[in-house]
Amino acid sequence: MRQFDRGEIHARLRAVMDRGEPIVMGGAGIGLVAKAAERGGIDILMAYNTGPFRMAGHGSLAGYLAYGDSNAITVELGREILNAVDDTPVIGGIGAADPFRDIPRLIDEFISLGFSGITNVPTTGLYDGRFRAHIDATSLGYPREIDLVRMCRDRDVFTVAYAFSTDEAKAMAEAGADIVGAHVGLTSGGWIGAEATLDLGAACDATQAMLEAAKSGRADVLVVAHGGPFEDPESVRTVFERTDVVGYLGASSIERLPVERAVSGVVREFKALSPRATRTAG
Amino acid sequence: MTRDPIISALHARVAGGGAVVVAGVGSGLTAAGAAAGGADLIATYSTAIYRILGVPTALAFMPYDDTNAVTLDLLPQVVGRSGAVPVIAGLGAHDPRRSIDRLVGGALDGGAAGLTNEPFVGIYTAEMRADLDRAGYGFAREVAMLAEARRRGMVTLGWAFDEEEVRTLLGAGVDVIGAMAGITAGGAADDARTAAFDRFAAMTAAARAADASAIVVLHGGPLADPATVGEALAFTGADGYATGSSAERAPVIAAVGATVAAFRTLPLRPR
Numbered sequence: 147m148r149q150f151d152r153g154e155i156h157a158r159l160r161a162v163m164d165r166g167e168p169i170v171m172g173g174a175g176i177g178l179v180a181k182a183a184e185r186g187g188i189d190i191l192m193a194y195n196t197g198p199f200r201m202a203g204h205g206s207l208a209g210y211l212a213y214g215d216s217n218a219i220t221v222e223l224g225r226e227i228l229n230a231v232d233d234t235p236v237i238g239g240i241g242a243a244d245p246f247r248d249i250p251r252l253i254d255e256f257i258s259l260g261f262s263g264i265t266n267v268p269t270t271g272l273y274d275g276r277f278r279a280h281i282d283a284t285s286l287g288y289p290r291e292i293d294l295v296r297m298c299r300d301r302d303v304f305t306v307a308y309a310f311s312t313d314e315a316k317a318m319a320e321a322g323a324d325i326v327g328a329h330v331g332l333t334s335g336g337w338i339g340a341e342a343t344l345d346l347g348a349a350c351d352a353t354q355a356m357l358e359a360a361k362s363g364r365a366d367v368l369v370v371a372h373g374g375p376f377e378d379p380e381s382v383r384t385v386f387e388r389t390d391v392v393g394y395l396g397a398s399s400i401e402r403l404p405v406e407r408a409v410s411g412v413v414r415e416f417k418a419l420s421p422r423a424t425r426t427a428g
Numbered sequence: 429m430t431r432d433p434i435i436s437a438l439h440a441r442v443a444g445g446g447a448v449v450v451a452g453v454g455s456g457l458t459a460a461g462a463a464a465g466g467a468d469l470i471a472t473y474s475t476a477i478y479r480i481l482g483v484p485t486a487l488a489f490m491p492y493d494d495t496n497a498v499t500l501d502l503l504p505q506v507v508g509r510s511g512a513v514p515v516i517a518g519l520g521a522h523d524p525r526r527s528i529d530r531l532v533g534g535a536l537d538g539g540a541a542g543l544t545n546e547p548f549v550g551i552y553t554a555e556m557r558a559d560l561d562r563a564g565y566g567f568a569r570e571v572a573m574l575a576e577a578r579r580r581g582m583v584t585l586g587w588a589f590d591e592e593e594v595r596t597l598l599g600a601g602v603d604v605i606g607a608m609a610g611i612t613a614g615g616a617a618d619d620a621r622t623a624a625f626d627r628f629a630a631m632t633a634a635a636r637a638a639d640a641s642a643i644v645v646l647h648g649g650p651l652a653d654p655a656t657v658g659e660a661l662a663f664t665g666a667d668g669y670a671t672g673s674s675a676e677r678a679p680v681i682a683a684v685g686a687t688v689a690a691f692r693t694l695p696l697r698p699r
Contacts, residue, residue: 195491199524202524204524205563205564205565207559207560207563207565208522208524208565209491210490210491210556211489211491211520211522211547211565212474212487212488212489212490212491212492212493212494212495212520212547213491213494213495213496213520213522213523213524213525214491214493214494215491215492215493215494216491216492217492241490241491241492243487243490243492244492245483245484245487245492246483246492246493268490268491270490272556273552273556274553274554274555274556275552275553275554275555275556275557276553276554276610277486277489277551277552277553277556278553278554278556280486281486281490284484284486286484286486286487286490331555332559
């Protein structure tokens with residue numbers, strides 16, 4: 147495990163961009179995925195509470211319902227992921243609405259554990275409609291996540307901020323987010339992915355609009371694409387061509403979808419074998 | 429306590445012209461208070477427990493706690509303080525770690541006579557709600573949990589947010605319909621109050637049309653005090669009211685506050 151300070155992460159990302167490569171960031175809900183992603187050359191790993199649900203075979207949305215203490219889950223996940231990798235910064239997700247913990251102390255706890263930065267996951271940006279209006283009005287909502295990012299910046303802690311709208315992207319850039327993840331909805335694809343997402347063109351437009359809003363808030367903010375139809379290298383190639391993002395942040399696309407395909411494929415291959423002992427049966 | 433005599437008692441209460449009161453409690457102490465006040469049913473669920481802890485009740489719908497663990501842990505204490513009043517446990521049907529079978533079994537083991545679908549996904553709206561439905565975390569799973577509870581002899585209280593959900597719940601054999609108008613907001617503006625009353629009336633009518641023997645209780649929105657609830661019952665023809673903050677947070681804060689203030693007015697002997 148190596149912990150990176152904010153300057154070291156920026157130097158690393160600058161080198162990636164100078165080589166003309168995309169910044170690739172991935173969620174890891176289990177140590178094996180973190181290790182494999184590092185071997186593949188991931189630039190930043192993301193650890194947050196939806197990961198373990200995903201890797202336990204549930205939908206990422208389970209991490210948005212009241213069936214677990216998200217911040218405790220992420221601390222536990224951090225212990226696992228941080229020791230599974232050697233030379234990759236790991237960003238930990240803090241649920242900023244936690245009523246049972248003091249957020250400044252939680253930031254300190256995450257950093258002392260070995261996380262190299264903080265992100266706003268679970269984020270209230272996924273809730274919408276009347277429920278979202280209610281939690282924003284009762285100080286459990288997105289404004290607390292903007293405060294979280296500002297607190298991290300004041301402490302020189304690296305941040306990745308998920309934003310769901312142009313207003314949120316701009317506010318997060320102004321609060322000092324190092325990277326804004328332009329979130330265009332739950333990731334489609336696979337067995338338990340979201341079914342209805344924006345089409346690729348609309349998702350690219352939404353991404354570019356968030357990017358421009360973020361840049362208007364702070365010109366040097368880095369913006370990466372995330373979610374919706376950006377579920378595989380082909381669709382991400384499109385967002386790299388049609389927008390000014392410098393990279394991609396994958397979660398389901400980096401761990402759930404590849405594991406689904408790889409494991410079922412290998413099992414199918416084993417099942418296709420025909421043992422001599424039972425060849426005549428049936 | 430078995431289902432049939434409990435349902436008969438509720439029907440007798442309605443036949444006698446009295447409103448059925450389902451008291452939502454988050455502690456043994458308030459359960460005892462509700463039982464002393466003559467509650468027909470006592471319900472315990474995570475939002476009630478959070479309001480007793482003094483934290484926002486929206487937490488029951490956010491990922492900072494295992495709500496089913498919280499409720500199943502408190503359940504025996506509530507049962508122990510509810511005397512002869514049947515207790516209904518509120519459990520979240522979408523728990524990734526507990527099957528419906530285990531949830532119902534847990535409620536029975538804790539001494540519950542009934543089960544209700546709280547926390548419910550009806551609180552979420554717009555795209556989040558649609559995503560939950562598609563991911564298998566929808567209302568259908570709540571209905572399945574209540575149907576299993578009914579099959580195992582429990583009284584069922586099903587929370588509905590619209591007429592379609594009312595019909596689905598009754599179709600699954602649910603005994604008591606909770607018509608929900610969202611988070612309680614006393615002193616609501618007139619148009620919000622009118623809209624909530626209309627929703628209550630529509631859900632009550634849908635229940636009557638689907639099953640004449642269904643018991644309908646109202647909750648949420650402008651229903652924060654006995655006078656408003658009385659008007660809502662008269663307007664909708666519903667059978668009763670499920671208390672929430674109205675019979676727990678508000679009276680506890682008022683009573684504790686007034687009592688502490690009364691002690692503080694005591695003068696010391698001159699010195």
